Amino acid sequence: MTALDPRGVSLAGTAPGTHTTVEVDPITLRVIGGALNSIAKEMAQILYRMAYSSLIRESEDLGAGIFDVNGRELCESDSTPMHCGSIPAYIRGIDRRLAGTYRPGDVVLHNHPYHGAAHSPDYGIVIPIFFGGVHVGFAGCTGHVSDVGGNFPGLCMDVVDVWAEGKLLDSAKIYDGGVRxxxxxxxxxxxxxxxxQNLGDLEALIACARLGERRFTELLERYGLDVVMSAADRWMDYSEEMLRRRIRQVPDGEYAAPVSYLDDDGKNRDVPLAVAxxxxxxxxxxxxxxxxxxxxVPxxxxxxxxxxxLPTVASAIRTLLLDEALTEEFVPQNDGCFRPAKAYAPEGTLFNPDFPASCFARFSQINRVFDSINLALADVLPDRAVAGSSAALCAIAYSGLAPxxxxxxxxxxxxxxxxxGRNGKDGLDCVDSLMANTRNNPIEEVELNHAMLAERYELRDEPPAPGRWRGGVGSVRQWRMLTDTFMGTEADNRTDPPRGLAGGHDGLPGSFVRNAGTDREEVLYSKVTQERCADGDTLEIRLPSGGGYGDPFERDPAAVLDDVLDEYLSADDARTHYGVVVDVAAGTVDREASTRLRAAAR
Incomplete structure (x- = not known):
């Protein structure tokens, strides 16, 4: 990146296109808005149903949407925020090479992380949309493919530079004027x-973008370019104003989160990395x-x-301030939500590296940024902020030579x-948090297609972080390898655990253990490069548990009882951490004893 304005850079697009602005009546406005949302959702359905790799097909690690000629987002699918939010940057990266050369029938493949891509495994497909012979927009989608070449299968950590990650595809026309x-x-x-797998995923991405192109063209044919784009402008301005209205309700000021630390960089062991x-x-x-x-880092x-x-910052601010559970009005996700949120990171740092540093494994860092934004604003947004979440995407690539x-x-x-936990709600258990929004992969699908046997997949045994609203519980999974298997990871175990808020307790860190419970037990680092697991070895993965929110001694005794009966807590945990005396056999709370215990603790 070139030097950045210290006031911050926004992800928002540039000036509007060449359409003529017209008045759009409220009914037509709502119809076009609904149509845009439907187009993006249908695009995503096509992509994840057609894809070959399990990461797209099962986990829905993808994004899709329609964009105007300047790359402004008109709509996006309900999938991973990172994928959707980065597509405008893909378009800007492609435009720097191809602007002025687009023709009907073009299909562009792009994955260059220094020219807009989220990272190189996220293939982006962009199709220019033409109407009446004029270039009016783009249909775009992205998905994480299984392998992009490079030093190691699937995921790479200890690599020398961006070229070692894999094949870089910079604005490559794989269809030129309709010719493949x-x-x-x-x-x-x-x-x-x-x-x-990559060919299947590539065809699915192309089909997804072509569907978006077709559906958007049909919308233009029905209502006309001026009406559709004027309606899109109105929706973007509306989303922008709704977010700006919420920002104005936050007191002006500078809010710093406690500096947190990532485990290490995957090579220089036990050297934590600061996130400020x-x-x-x-x-x-x-x-x-x-x-x-x-x-x-190297x-x-x-x-x-x-x-x-940039997508992380925009998503965090939009999520906190326009929480759908707390916002009565419908606010579509589009370019308007990017405009008030800006970011700044000095060049040569973890969050703005100098070319050609590798930036393949970037998700644990951006999840920590999201978590820190939330914690920084906790005092001024007590009804919206969430105690520390796991905030560390745990991606593991298992691989081996095919038969x-x-x-x-x-x-x-x-x-x-x-x-x-958050004010009024317990933390969600066993779910991807913050920027991820991906689904778990069914065990049956994995066992059917790979030489791996699931011996355990459940909530962690340890009790959740105490709080008036307890923290969520991370998952624990154990695989047994049925053949010699290589493993690469880009996780973060949270050596500094997720933080509690407002008197809630901190959460728990995670761990990777090979052959747990045996005389060959070995604790692994959270980031490894081509670690070998022999036939018969097991791998246990524990994900961090979130922090608690509020004083645990103010938790409703009935909720504590439910947690004991559901085996989240023991009776001793209830007494020690919540001041609640539970009769497990009777399934009741001794309220008098609990009142005395809580009073004595205070």
């Missing part, structure tokens, strides 16, 4: 370990400043600024963490 470039596509497939987040609120705008965060554990940091000896099998799994 088979030689280029074959070249891409010849440089990955999972050519069949300061949120500045001024009028109806927010700037998230990452000054003070760690310098960039591994893949850096973050693309435009493709990953044919000509390719690899690669399985990438996203393990589930948890949310912290």
């Amino acid at each position: 470039n088979d030689a280029l596509i074959q070249h891409v497939l010849d440089n990955v370990r999972t050519p069949e 987040v300061t949120v500045r609120v001024e009028g109806d705008e927010v700037v998230v400043d990452l000054t003070g965060s760690n310098p960039q 591994t893949a554990f850096n973050v693309p600024f435009e493709g990953s940091v 044919d000896g000509q390719s690899y099998w690669v399985y990438i799994e996203i393990n589930e963490g948890s949310y912290g």
